[in-house]
Amino acid sequence: MPQTPNQPQNGKESKFARKLRAIRVNRAVFLSAIIILLALAVILVITAVTNRARRRSAEEVIKPVTGNDLTEPNQSDEPTSAKPEPENTTKSDDKPNQPPAETVPTLSLPVDGSLLQAHSADLQVFSRTMQDYRVHLGVDLATVADAPVLAAADGTVARVWDDPMMGKCVAISHAADSLTVYKNLAAELPEDITVGASVVRGQRIGTVGDTALVEVAEEPHLHLEMTVGGLQVNPLDYFPASILDALTQDASYEDVNTEK
Numbered sequence: 001m002p003q004t005p006n007q008p009q010n011g012k013e014s015k016f017a018r019k020l021r022a023i024r025v026n027r028a029v030f031l032s033a034i035i036i037l038l039a040l041a042v043i044l045v046i047t048a049v050t051n052r053a054r055r056r057s058a059e060e061v062i063k064p065v066t067g068n069d070l071t072e073p074n075q076s077d078e079p080t081s082a083k084p085e086p087e088n089t090t091k092s093d094d095k096p097n098q099p100p101a102e103t104v105p106t107l108s109l110p111v112d113g114s115l116l117q118a119h120s121a122d123l124q125v126f127s128r129t130m131q132d133y134r135v136h137l138g139v140d141l142a143t144v145a146d147a148p149v150l151a152a153a154d155g156t157v158a159r160v161w162d163d164p165m166m167g168k169c170v171a172i173s174h175a176a177d178s179l180t181v182y183k184n185l186a187a188e189l190p191e192d193i194t195v196g197a198s199v200v201r202g203q204r205i206g207t208v209g210d211t212a213l214v215e216v217a218e219e220p221h222l223h224l225e226m227t228v229g230g231l232q233v234n235p236l237d238y239f240p241a242s243i244l245d246a247l248t249q250d251a252s253y254e255d256v257n258t259e260k
Contacts, residue, residue, distance in 0.1 A: 102176040104228055105153040107238045108201055110182065111208060111222045113143030115247040119234040129217035137232050138183070138225035141247075145220040147208045151199045152180050152224075152235075160195055166223060167211025172199060176228065180235070183223040184212035 117125065117140035124133035151172055158179060159171040168185040170193060186209030193205050208222050215223060226235040236244060 104176045104178045104238060105174050106240055107152040107180070107226075107235065108150070109141075109239070109243050109246075110150050110152045110180075110224060111141050111143045111147050113141045113147070113221070115236075116140040116142035116218065116221050119236060121232060121234075127214065129213075129215055138181070138223050139235050140215070140218065140221045140223055142219050142221045143208055145208060145210070146186065147220070147222075148204045149182055149185060149206045149208060149222055151201055151203045151205050154200050155180070155198075157193055157195055157197045157199060157205075160189065160193065162211075165212065165214045167213070168206070168209060170205055172205070177230070179227045181225040181227070182206065183225065184215060184221065185209050187211060 117136055119139050120136045122135070125136050126133055153172075153174050155172040155174040157170065158173040159169075161169050163169050163183065166183040168187050168189070169181060169183045170185060170189065171179055171181045173179050182205065185206040189206045190204060193199075199205060208220050210216055210220065212223060215221070224235050226233050226238065236247075
């Protein structure tokens, strides 16, 4: 009986049969790999499409409400009777209207006279009464005895007191937390000058006296002080230039130094 090509001779497989079988095995492996890769590709495509659909649905759920959503109704919805909210015409960067900030008032001259002693908070000046050197926190305006003392600006009487060194004193509060203080006044004050009383610029608040013991050796004068925000300032800084020009320069310190 004749033998087929694939039939082993003498019980042994021929080289051709082994090669043919190897080719068949390799082809099966190759086809299996292709099928697996195609299946993986299909799975990836399906997963990507599914995730995109889920993401889009989530975005629609959490989509923020915008101005268009409030002002443009859905055409498919029935119109409602609710009135639209008024449009806000105020810009986000606009600040609400605020009253203008207060400023320290410009002062009027409280007495007719001249500058006797200037303000000196840092440099000590000679005191003719005390015969020593000390700071001078106000300005002394020389005038005649019993000269009327006028309010330097509109305000409210904040305090009336007797100082053991500076005599009869009146303090008037003004705008921007400023205060003018009138010292060395006569003991008798007008009846309407009491704490809390309103005064206007030029109103008489007292007369020049000699009640300031530490300045009694000076000629008749008004001792005027001023504070802004609770701090001592030079009252001359708040007078207009026309008044400053009318006041003579303080010569008392120069006279004392000349005498020495």
